[in-house]
Amino acid sequence: MEEIDFYDKVGQPIAYSQDGVHIYTFPGALVAYLDRGCVYSYSGKCLGWFEDGWIRDTSGECVFYTQHTQSGPIQPEKIVSPMKAIKSVEPIKAERSVPPIKPIRSSTWSKISGMEFFKR
Template sequence: MIFYNRHGQAVVNMNERGQLFSFQGHPLGYIKNDVIFTYQGQHLGWLHNGWIRDSNGHAVFYGDHPTGGPIPPIRKIAPIPAIPQLPPIPSLPPLPPLRPLFSSVWSQYVDTNFFHFR
């Protein structure tokens, strides 16, 4: 599945195992039980109703048929993704915080900077 940012640009590609990659093939993180983590074990947010949401509940990226968020822009044509690199072995993830109320506001994160340590 491809995820797009608030400008309609394809930013993240997810495989069938819930692993998230940049279009350059770099491993970014993974999804387990709708919770998004880095490979270092840091909690980043949630996958909910076709939206990747940050830890404050704001919309970061949207997938095919998102519901319950801001109005997504028209998608631009996605580039052909590079062959993904082997992702690292994930650290033991912490218990995620309680989910916030999900908002109809866009997050401050626009691109793969969402996956970098904060």
């Protein structure tokens, strides 16, 4: 699987996935995982969706883009990704909540960005 870097609305690299499932910050914190297109926190909360190279919030607005992003709002030039730190140990996953109804995809940037997305 190709590594995926996730960039915020100013082109700052915030997180990455090396296996298409686990999402780490560049300092090495494991912050979320992907399951059937949904982005989950380890507390089991659906944070949003990953499709067409975008991570979108639960309102359908764009939070992160990748090198594979299609359509959506204009993406700024990417800032060079920092070195990756040693990864943290994977915590036990809580039972996943039922994801909310998937909203219509928006072509606007979310007001939620960067690490704020993963801390909700």
